[in-house]
Amino acid sequence: MEYKISNRLRIAAIVLMVLGALGIAYGFIDSHSVNEGNITEYLANEAHHGGDHATDAHGDEQADTHGDTHADEAHVQDGHEVEAEGHELTHEEHVLHQLHNRPYAALYVAAFFFFMISLGVLAFYAIQYAAQAGWSPVLFRVMEGITSYVLPGGILVLVIAFVADSHIFIWMDENVVAHDTIIQNKEGWLNKTWFFIRALIFLAGWSVYRHFSRKFSVAQDNADINDNSYFKKNFRIAAAFLVFYIYTESMMSWDWIMSVDPHWFSTLFGWYVFASIFVSGITVIALISIYLKSKGLLTFVNDSHIHDLAKFMFGISIFWTYLWFSQFMLIWYANIPEEVTYFVTRIEDYNLPFFGMVALNFLFPLLLLMNSDYKRIPWFVVMAGIVILFGHYLDIFNMIMPATVGDRWFIGVPEIGSILFFGGLFMLIVFTSLGKYPLLAKGNPFIKESEHFHY
């Protein structure tokens, strides 16, 4: 069961990366073609295109899109519409920021999306070890292949965060912090040095677990038939990793995602992000397993394994919806102004992506994957998987974009370019790593049970 990344796949991945890089470059050049010099002209042109829109949008932007970062200021402006002319400069600056933020945010969303897939697989992998699952060991090498993206993907996310700076994280802008008491009060946690130290600790912990787990898993293959010591080591580090993971994942979600809206907070946010991470990870395991099986490389994976993965996709999609709704409904119900602005901007400016994502991530998996027979049909699982992955991309998009570009969002060249670039990179790294060791972890003590698994 040897696998080597085919030349066709490698070339496809490189083509995707080149196209993506062009798209990203275009995004930066295009957004910076608007600058302090011609922003007035730009807005005037925009006004010509739709008279109604310009006047409407003006009020909205002042009140909402700036919302989280300058909520207080925005409220004042909202109440003084008559004085709008006096704030014209602020409005132009504001639009300029949003335009300039867009390529950074597009890059960040795509980078995080592909990183979170491998992070979700890492958690799933550790759970399979800690639970001593008897069905999944035949999929371990696939999972190990996907988790090889954790370290490079994580580093890229951090590099983008570092370079983008206040383009994504408004609290990294000293001028803003100086006028913002709420952020000042959070400075003990939200400051650039400490943010990156924490991020490096998280990433180091996850990568170290990944490194040793892979090492022990391969060592177990070559160990004596009665020697399970590497498996036991893997079991122990998996249990320890899961404890570490649930803390760091939670903090990571506050740092890397929730802090783009530094005026807003939600207690179940960490779980919510985790559900997104987890379901995307499981979906990618299913997709790659089906791909490799279709190539005749995973003869020991039968339709019961696919069925189990599809059950996980179904169950965790519903878990994600449960958390999404819990967060939304609690805030909607109590309607406390400082919390609810988060959803007001999303419902007003992101109506289709915000509710469309719920349909993609809940209704589709619910109806497609409810039937037991459908969960065994590869093309059905692939179809549902693509819908789920697109839905969770939108989920991350909805988390980051409203805080960075406000109502000036679009899924255009910068966004699609970023997806292509990181998608290509993900494919290249994952499939190269899949080719390094045999696809069957034959030393695992549960491997016989797993090969004969049938539901």
Add this chain to the structure above:
Amino acid sequence: MEASKVIHAIYTDDDVLMSAVKTVKAEKHHIEEIYTPFPVHGLDKAMGLAPTRLAITAFLYGCVGISVATLMMNFIMIEDWPQDIGGKPSFSYLENMPAFVPIMFELTVFFAAHLMVITFYLRSRMWPFKKAENPDPRTTDDHFLMEIAVHNNEESLTNLLKDTGAVEINIVDKDEDAH
């Protein structure tokens, strides 16, 4: 056509029972019924029983449940008396929907679960004071019983069942009232 005479073959091991079922099926005899003290994995497949449709009924009952919840809440909260309760928007169902979702969810589960259980009782003919249809009390403890109708082939059938490892074979007149 109900046979008046049936043969009861008794087994003491579920593996022996499974292979006996396969042999009897291969000989094209119709198995009337099998009594076991616990679920034997794969027995339904070996007997060639059709898969259950209980899950489909549960899905349909769930659809009924969510409809009942929606219609009820829409009538009470939106149409009949749309009061302002704590500033919640009661102008349309959609506007106030998040507040109704917990009820919609619970009623979906309630209808799906309870109606499915009742369907199960009706289909398997189970109710209080129902007379037990147990041909041999040992089948609730540690014996397995296979019942096959006899059509003037007592001897060949007996020999076949003997070969499959039956520990006891009885030919009984079927009591029609027991059904």
